Amino acid sequence: MSISTLLGRPRDASRDVVIEKAAIELLREVGYERLSIEAVALRAQVSKSTIYRRWKNKAELIADAVHHYAFCKMPSIDSGTLRGDLIEIITEKVKTMKSADGQLFAGLMAASRTDNDLSDLLTKSMADGAGSVHSAVFERAIERGEISANASLETVLEIAPAVITYRLFMSHQNVNRKFIEHLVDDVLLPVLSHSTTSPLIQSK
Amino acid sequence: MSISTLLGRPRDASRDVVIEKAAIELLREVGYERLSIEAVALRAQVSKSTIYRRWKNKAELIADAVHHYAFCKMPSIDSGTLRGDLIEIITEKVKTMKSADGQLFAGLMAASRTDNDLSDLLTKSMADGAGSVHSAVFERAIERGEISANASLETVLEIAPAVITYRLFMSHQNVNRKFIEHLVDDVLLPVLSHSTTSPLIQSK
Amino acid sequence: MSISTLLGRPRDASRDVVIEKAAIELLREVGYERLSIEAVALRAQVSKSTIYRRWKNKAELIADAVHHYAFCKMPSIDSGTLRGDLIEIITEKVKTMKSADGQLFAGLMAASRTDNDLSDLLTKSMADGAGSVHSAVFERAIERGEISANASLETVLEIAPAVITYRLFMSHQNVNRKFIEHLVDDVLLPVLSHSTTSPLIQSK
Amino acid sequence: MSISTLLGRPRDASRDVVIEKAAIELLREVGYERLSIEAVALRAQVSKSTIYRRWKNKAELIADAVHHYAFCKMPSIDSGTLRGDLIEIITEKVKTMKSADGQLFAGLMAASRTDNDLSDLLTKSMADGAGSVHSAVFERAIERGEISANASLETVLEIAPAVITYRLFMSHQNVNRKFIEHLVDDVLLPVLSHSTTSPLIQSK
DNA sequence: TTTTAACCGAGACGGTACGTCACGTCTTGTG
DNA sequence: CACAAGACGTGACGTACCGTCTCGGTTAAAA
DSSP states (O other), rough: OOOOHHHHHHHOOOHHHHHHHHHHHHHHHHHTTTOOOHHHHHHHOOHHHHHHOOSHHHHHHHHHOOOOOOOOOOOOOOOSHHHHHHHHHHHHHHHHHHTTHHHHHHHHHHHHHHOHHHHHHHHHHHHHHHHHHHHHHHHHHHHTTSSOOOOOHHHHHHHHHHHHHHHHTOOOOOOOOOHHHIIIIIIIIIHHHHHHHHHHHHOO | OOOOOOOSOOTTTTHHHEEEEEEEEHHHHHHHOOOHHHHHHHHHTTOOHHHHHOOHHHHHHHHHHHHOOOOOOOOOOOOHHHHHHHHHHHHHHHHHHTTTTTHHHHHHHHHHHHHHHHHHHHHHHHHHHHHHHHHHHHHHHHHHHOTTTTHHEEEHHHHHHHHHHHHHHHHHOOHHHHHHHHHHHIIIHHHHHHHHHHHHHHHO | OOSOOOSSSSHHHHHHHHHHHHHHHHHHHHHTTOOHHHHHHHTTTTTTHHHHOOOHHHHHHHHHHHHHOOOOOOOOOOOHHHHHHHHHHHHHHHHHHHHHHHHHHHHHHHHHHHOOHHHHHHHHHHHHEEEEEEEEHHHHHTTSSSSSSTOOHHHHHHHHHHHHHHHHTOOOOOOOOHHHHIIIIIIIIHHHHHHHHHHOOOOO | OOOOOOOOOOOOOHHHHHHHHHHHHHHHHHHHOOOOHHHHHTTTTOHHHHHHHSSSHHHHHHHHHHSSOOOOOOOOOOOSHHHHHHHHHHHHHHHHTTTTHHHHHHHHHHHHOHHHHHHHHHHHHHHHHHHHHHHHHHHHHHHHTTOOOTTOOOHHHHHHHHHHHHHTTTTTTOOOHHHHHIIIIIIHHHHHHHHHHHHHHHOO
């Protein structure tokens, strides 16, 4: 590092932003498959060559665009019970996925195929984005004595996003209030209380 | 209905098979995006028009091809315990997904974006394919008294495929023996035993 | 020949004409270098792929276009003297080259570099197109006794086009009435009269 | 005029040479159309801006390059007769055009279309380069009494290059010993002797 | 000696056209 | 009719150069 080849006209970094922004917008509007580099260039007021100078192809552009696009600002949540908090979190998440960002999400999934790093990133960002909120929720639940301190929180984070994503984007079943309650009551809470008490009842 | 214009040369039904077979092969080899109808036609020794006469477009062809392609010939399973059976089933499923059919699976998922019907089909075929096997497994578990007759079997079928697919194709985390045991012990079995006893302990 | 693969939709031959016509027009308007296939396609109301299906590239298209384009319909000439006829013929030719067809001619020359066959063709067409007219002119001159029957007519056809083309397109000197007379009086006629009398005076 | 801002670092004149040399080489190798400024810069170990600082565009660069490229180092010639000298001169010229410089020449001609200045330059350089040699040849011929002092030497210089260039690069007919003799005997010498005696015999 | 302005390299930039590819539709002749 | 073959309009792909521009850094004459 650090001699940092300072040769030639430097790339205008602001263009990255404009381009990726345009890409994200189009992703939302027409989806990944029908998004064309030419359209991105047009919208970003940038020449096609500038795009191809920076990214090898469409997939890589979308990958970076999605990567840099922070798409979840979870509001702080505190309903008083773990059950209420979980339902609220999931509801919020689902709303995001289903609305404006749905197309984007689908595009993202497409990009994921090409770029595994992206999909890891995505997964992580889902967890992370939610991470801090979740931590707070779980901490309060422990304080209230709803779950034990050694409850398997990671397991919840393994299951919930998977089930929701799968339903929304693969099996195309709806995710409504009723299902969310079912998920929380019949899956997440049992899993948490199981891990809480597992040393006692469970015998394996 | 159904006088069904019996005029002119009848469609050669055998061609459907050949075409779909070619499509599946190519799906495995190059993935959905780089699969071209022209290539399918070439490999199937069939003209492009024959394909377009039968399917509206690429997505529909792939949908049908995948639908008719039985990709889970689950062997009969009986390890003596529900836990053993579940682990065996999941292990088998994962093995399929990870091996030869990996590309195909990824292709399918891609197609799912575009074609919701396909993804429904896909989801259904996964459930169906497994359905009969699962039924037997659960029946024996009930007979053995491991779970109650009103245990929430559907919930298990909602969770397991979702978690596995998500890990393999989205978060790209590995699914090994350890994780499968974790899934069965810390998620599936607790969920089943919860629903069994829920009327009694649970109060909400 | 002649089994003549009669498979598939036949090429619409009329399109060749339309395309080549458009090419010729554009050649005249903007010249070879600034003529783009895209513009040809647009003007011919034809898709780019149709052009590329028929010709390998721009040069080959222009080659064929020029080839099929008959560009000299010399009017019949009879001024009463060989000198007058020659001047008239050359004047006419020069006028064509300088006016509308000038650009075309230049384009043609460009194409010639790539395609030698074309340039041969061009040369021949110049000679041929003029051929019949010239024949008549020379025959009358012989009848009138202005030149002998064994005058070297070919030599004239070797010199005149060369000198004119060279001046117009290479040295870019003007070719006006005065120069044409100079060419006829000081070059062509002497050459013709030389060959007429060559057996007598010349000693080599 | 001509205080001529003498400020700042002066241009490195030696670079002109290197660049033009590279241009000439590439012209020979790939022809005018496929010659790119980028390639010239690369070969000359020079940056693109250095080229564009000195020449407005490709055509002008090639024009200068050709102009400064002395491609006719005609050896001194003295065969004893005008006929012999002419044949030798033309033979030499043709040899040059046909050999290594063929591509270059063709490139030049192409460039001439676009850039009239270039073609003038080219024409002039051909005449000039040959000029001195020709002068000597003609002077000796006059001294020997082969032609008169008022013989139309210019006319010869108008005809010979035109005919040769045309045959080589347009009609693609070969220029061999036989044709050269034909040109000298049946065209050039008659033209010269015509102008010599024209005031006497000719009456028009 | 310092300033100053042009030079030089590298390479980004907006363009324009290239030639290719696959789409899904259409138009033939043959079975 | 089905079918094979392949032409067709469409639209995007990724590449190659064009000629311009913007940097950091250099170089020699003018101040």
